[in-house]
Structure formats: C-alpha cells, structure tokens
Amino acid sequence: MRKNPDIWLKWNAANGSNLHGVQFRIIKRGVELLKIGGRIVYSTCSLNPVENEAVIHRILKEADGSLELVDVSESIKGLIYDKGVSEWYPASKDLTLYKKFDEVDEKWHTQLRPQMFPPEKENAEKFHLDRCLRILPHHQNTGGFFVAVLTKTAALPWESDKVTIEELENNSKPPPHKRRRIHGYREDPYVFFNSDEEIWKSIKA
Secondary structure: OOOOHHHHHOOOOHHHHHHHHHHHHHHHHHHHHOOOOOEEEEEEOOOOOOOOHHHHHHHHHHHOOOEEEOOOHHHOOOOOOEEOOOOOOOEOOOOOEOOOHHHOOHHHOOOOOHHHOOOOHHHHHHHOHHHOEEEOHHHHOOOOEEEEEEEEOOOOHHHHHOOOHHHHHHOOOOOOOOOOOOOOOOOOOOOOOOOOOHHHHHHHO
C-alpha cells in the first residue's frame, strides 16, 4: 500500500481473482520456453494467495511432475520471509470467504473458479508450497512480494503434441501437389478414337 496509497479507493476482493488467469498464462508460457533443467522465477508484488500459491499449485498440477518447486532457502540466508501457504480462502466480491468451490454461490462462478482453491489436505504436501517465499513489508521495510522458483525436469505433458522447428527441418518434405479444384460439372473436353475403331468409321461416313 505504501507505493500506491489510493489503492483502497478502488480495491475489492475481485481484483486478485481477475488476475489469476493472466498470471497463470504468464507462468505457463514461461515454463514452455524453458529448456529441461532450466529455472524460472515467478514473482508478484501481491500477497494474495489466489495470485500466488494458487497459480503455482495450478501449474504444478497441470505439469504432472515435469516441474519442481525449488527450495532456495540456502541461497538467501539473511533474507527474512514467511513460507508459502497451503491453505487459503478465496473471497467473492462481497467478501464472503469460501473453503471449497462447491460452496460458492452460483452468481460468483464467473469470478471464482475451481483452480483458485487450495489443494486437498491429503495432497498438499506433494506440491511443497512451503518452498514459496512471502516477503512482508514489515520484515525488511520493503514492499510486499511473493517469490517461487521452478525447475523444469522433463517435457511438459502438452509439449509432446507439438512439433519443434528442428523436427520440421529434419523431416522436411516438399508440400504435396494440390490438384486444381473445378467447380460445377466436370467432364473431359475431348474424346479420342483410334483409327481402327468401328465407331470411327461410322462417324467419318
């Protein structure tokens, strides 16, 4: 709030929800551009879990093991931060909090989506969302930040369906010849007869 004090005049709970889809598309495109073994840092200046842990949980879930959330605690000694959370309650515009999407009033279904909710408790541990960093303003007299570091360990599930430029070059073939399309009734313009055909004799006569 310190860098934008008038935000309270236009803030509502839908702001973060509206950004979830944008944030997800950004990180999804980012990991698609990564080579296997590469790392990407996802960071926002928001502390809303819907823009942060919910986005990381969603990309990890869709990546199905091809992305790993990195524990960077040994690399940032001295930095004060809170660990990422595995439980949060998305809020509708009227500030009603929901534990599960099934509880959301139908009129808010365009604002709150299933992907914005936390993982089930029995599955939360495998996503290691505690490896995310929450840097709060009072920690070091800064703005508020969320940081997560991801490593790409294998090709993403949806990448296997894509043909790379290198594959196209290695398997390049000339394009197939396209036959000219003739509209309307098609017939050969000429009929040829051999000189010894009986029908030719009758035509000549």
